[in-house]
Amino acid sequence: MSTLELKNITTVVNHGTREEKTILNDLSLKIEDGDFITLLGTNGAGKSTLLNVINGSLRPTSGQILLDQKDLTPLSEVKRATYISQVFQDPKLGTAPRMTVAENLLLADKRGQKRGLRPRHLKEQLPRFEKLTAMLPNSLSQRLNTFTGDLSGGQRQTLSFLMATLAQPEILLLDEHTAALDPNTSAQLLELTDKVVTENKLTCLMITHRLADALRYGNRVVILKDGQVVLDTRDKTNLSEEKILTYFAD
Structure with a gap:
């Protein structure tokens, strides 16, 4: 497994137009080997953009993405798929x-793996x-x-x-992967997620919109607001849904 480091990531969309907007703003985040991070934030905070920057489907305007000190920033989404897997909403x-x-x-x-013309068995x-x-x-x-x-x-x-x-995979990205499911199926898949990630010691970043799930699963909570990290903690002892909501307030 591996350590992923994002250094001073800035992502600007619609550059040079009236719709220009900064989604990620000089964001730095280090995801340690075996971390299971639950990622929270309001709509527009930059959660999905962060995952897209990591998987290579969106290039950052500036900054670096390092995997065990290897610079992934110039690599395409296809080449990053060797190291990174993602489940979408x-x-x-x-x-x-x-x-x-x-x-x-x-x-x-x-x-x-390299593929060629051979029997698939x-x-x-x-x-x-x-x-x-x-x-x-x-x-x-x-x-x-x-x-x-x-x-x-x-x-x-x-x-x-x-x-x-x-x-x-070296890095597993989960973009609200249970949000489109009924409550029973969602709960089953979350339990399976926790079991597989924990038992295999995968390094995982999971976006969730449910505060209870963020508190229940994973070993680390990260909250984004306006494209920046406003909370990054491994200590959930004094972290409640009410306290999390204070980070979402304007």
């Missing part, structure tokens, strides 16, 4: 709808995939040969999470 993202559950898992299993992997999915909610172990596009939103998001963590 929309269950339709992160999986291939016209491929089966097993085929999606096979793709995820080969993340970061899918049948040989089915017993392993069945065992992996048996621990998951939503009966995915019985849907290995089902096209992903035919799954429910909860099943598809659970599959996305399994795919993102299958190869144990």
Whole structure:
């Protein structure tokens, strides 16, 4: 696992126009090996922008992104995918709808590997995939040969999470990955998230809009406001929902 460091990250959108806006403002953050951070902030605070800067889908206007002192800043989103996995809020993202559950898992299993024209050996992997999915909610172990596009939103998001963590990425990004699910499925996936991240000691940054979840999960809480870190703590002893809300006030 790895340490991710963001140094003086500034992100300006619509540069040079009347709509110019600074989303991240000279933000610095060090994510230590094995940290499970819950990231909070109001709409527009810069949470998703921060994840997009880390995964490479958005280049910062200035600053550096370092992974174990390796400069990721100039690398494309595709090249960063070797180190970074992400689960998005929309269950339709992160999986291939016209491929089966097993085929999606096979793709995820080969993340970061060189690919060529060779047999995929899918049948040989089915017993392993069945065992992996048996621990998951939503009966995915019985849907290995089902096209992903035919799954429910909860099943598809659970599959996305399994795919993102299958190869144990160096950095795992979760962008409100349970927000679009019903309360029961959301709770199940959060419990699974906590189990997988904790047991595998993954380095994880999870955006959540639920204050209770931020207090319950992870070892560290970070709050963004106006593109800057206004709270970064590992001590949740005296941290309550009421105290968190004070950081959101104007």
